Amino acid sequence: MSETLRLARAHFPVTALGYGRRLGLWVQGCPLACPGCIAKDTWDPAGGVEVDAGDLLDDVRRAVAAGADGLTVSGGEPLLQAAALGSLLRGVRELSESFDVLLYTGFDFTELDRAQRATAELVDVLITGRYVATAPTKRIWRGSANQEMLLRTPLAQERYTEFLEYEPEAPPIQIETSADGRAWWVGVPNHPNTKRELDRTLAALGYTVESVSWRRR
Structure with a gap:
């Protein structure tokens, strides 16, 4: 694989964004700029780091060996990097029949171009639609009521x-801390104030709250 993906962060295990224990990848770059977005640090297309898709596939292999149930791809807007992401996902598809891929996109399916649709076809679960802060929802793993969760494979329907x-x-929220006093959290809040409250709580406990959990292992 010679394609590269620009990533904001990655983490394993992720337990708040899909079924079971997962590898989470957050891509960098998003022009949609939804008001109230909790991941504004992923908007800048020049931010993050470039990572070879082959190296990321090695990360997926290690996650599978560690018992991961799937891969969640968020961002940023993953389908802006459709070619590189598709290269990665084609490799993922060859690893395990019981490893599902869940992808978040701010686009509706009808907005996707041919390349983006081709990459979306490699995904088990597609959560679509822009985040709308004025339309809260309590449905798991979705940030606003307009967002749809599309189950595209038998494995997705089963799980x-x-x-x-x-x-x-x-909503499931996963909080991670380190021995040197850093903390970050993963999840989809169901209220616009949740991020602010979480950040304040962690800061009050003495943690330095980070938006980036990128770690190369």
């Missing part, structure tokens, strides 16, 4: 059908 309309009492 995710029960979650299509599921509304937990509180």
Whole structure:
């Protein structure tokens, strides 16, 4: 693989963005600029780091060996890098039949061009639509009521059908801390103020709150 992806961050294991334990990749660059977005640090297309798709596939292999259930790709807008992402996902598809791919895109499916659709066809679960802060939802893994969760494969239907309309009492939020006092969190808040409250709580506990959890292992 000679394609490169510009990434904002990566983390394993992720437990708040899809079924089971997952590898999470956040791509860099998004022109949609949805008001209230919790990941503004991923908007700048010049930010983040460039990573070879082959190296990322090695990361996926290690995650599979560690018992991961799937890969979640968010951002940023992943389908702006459709060619490189597609190169990665074609490799992922050859690794395991029980490893699902969940992808977040701010586009509706009808807005995708041919290359973006081709990459979307490699995905088990597609969560589509711009974030709309004035349309909150309690449905799991979605940030606003307009967003749809499309189940595109038998594996997706097996694992995710029960979650299509599921509304937990509180959204799953994963908090990670390090010995040197840094902290970050992963999840999809169901209220615009949740990010601010989480950041304040972690800061009050003495942690330096980071938006980036990129780690090369």
